[in-house]
Amino acid sequence: MSRYVPSSELVERAARGEVPAIGRLISRAEAGMPEARGALATIYRRAGRAHVIGLTGVPGSGKSTLVAALTARLRTQGLKVGIVAVDPSSPYSGGAILGDRIRMSDLVNDPGVYIRSMATRGAMGGLARATLDAVDILDLGGFDTIIIETVGVGQDEVEIAKASHTTVVVSAPGLGDEIQAIKAGMLEIADIHVVSKCDRSDANRTLVDIKQMLTLGAATSAKPEWQTPVVGVSSYTGDGFDALTRAIDRHRDVAFGTASGSRRQLAIARFRLEKTAENLLVERFARAAVTRAPALAERLRRRDADPYSLANELLAASFERGSAHERDHHRPPHFAEDHW
Structure with a gap:
């Protein structure tokens, strides 16, 4: 049995990007260890540079596959990407089921990508308890963009909009997502709407439906400095990802350089x-x-x-x-x- 390393001693190692230190700090945050809270407080004060992208949508919309393809595209821009994939909990061990990491297996050997699966452990709203602590730790570790992929959400599990600078809502053809958006408020939380699986013949119908709903809600929009785009992508063919990364870049400018972005950061705090x-x-x-x-x-x-x-x-x-x-x-x- 080796010596227990205090969390305070792991902070500088995490700041240098050492993966074992990052992993241990996230594990301690996830376990809710009081010993780690002083280190987490220090990390919070030193973090705050990364662009946090929240990616959510109903089950079956292809979120994990889209995250993998988007991450690969961001890596071509030289960005280090951290991924916090919130998975359902095992009813036996309480741990994450790890389905997201299986879908992202092509990224595992990339030193510029860090993937962490995190179990909900009964938490509501689509996030795990230590999700934002993990974001801080990855931010300290030098990751430029951090993607939070929520567990598949329903009508009212929209906490991700309160935890990310840019919220991407994913829909897919044939799932009835347009009806879900009307009922759920998923329409309102999106900074960017993505329709995945656009290699399918019925994708255009979903694109049109969401654009029409956005037009109907434009008069009451609380985002005067940003018009929510609808982007069709296909992880299979690669189509649409240039448009998606451009939309994310534009929204980053809004999130960090406008009055509405400052209000959003206050809401996150x-x-x-x-x-x-x-x-x-x-x-x-x-x-x-x-x-x-x-x-x-x-x-x-x-x-x-x-x-x-x-x-x-x-x-x-x-x-x-x-x-x-x-x-x-x-x-x-x-x-x-x-x-x-």
């Missing part, structure tokens, strides 16, 4: 703040529930008290001696270094 606070509250609550919930549940079973007063008591217990308890949790665990 607020989302990050609230999600981090929510995670900390959940951790405190879980620790208190382990010791206090059984006795409170017994009182509830006997109907000695009502659920609201007992729930308030459990919440109050979450903050009792919280700081001292959390200091204990900052001690590094006794794990093998090759795991963490």
Whole structure:
């Protein structure tokens, strides 16, 4: 068993682009290790240069294949690309099922590409809990563009729009995505609409439908400095990717150089703040529930008290001696270094 390397010692190694250090820091962030929080705070203050692209869409729209083709195109421009692929969780191990990495196997040996699969582990909204920590770590590691591919989302799982500078919504012919967009708000969150699988004969119909919906919503658009383009691509033939990369480049200029871009960055910061606070509250609550919930549940079973007063008591217990308890949790665990 090798020595546990403190997270603070991994920061400079990650900044030099050392893949093992990047991987360990992401693993510790994903595990929610309190010992790593000081290092993550340092990383956050040093990050902020990368262009974060969120890519989402319904299952079956070809997101992973599109990410692989887009990454290959970005690499021809000399950009280092980090990919955080949010996968469904295994019901047995809790880990990512890794379907995305299988589809991106052609990129694995490229030193300018880093792919990390991340399990949702019950998180809603299409993102995993540590997704944005992983983005910061890759940003520090020198990756110019970071693509977050969400788990296949439905009608209201649109957190990616609050976590990325540029949101790409992927549709495909024959999936009914135009109806989903009307019902879901997927139309509104897109900075760029992509219709994949445009080598199919029915693709033009989907392109026309989405353009018509965008025209109907133009009067109420909250993006006066940007007109959302609709780009048809085919990962099979390679058609459309020049237009897609040009649209991404143009939107990067909007995201980093306009008033609406500044407002978007403020919204991202607020989302990050609230999600981090929510995670900390959940951790405190879980620790208190382990010791206090059984006795409170017994009182509830006997109907000695009502659920609201007992729930308030459990919440109050979450903050009792919280700081001292959390200091204990900052001690590094006794794990093998090759795991963490």
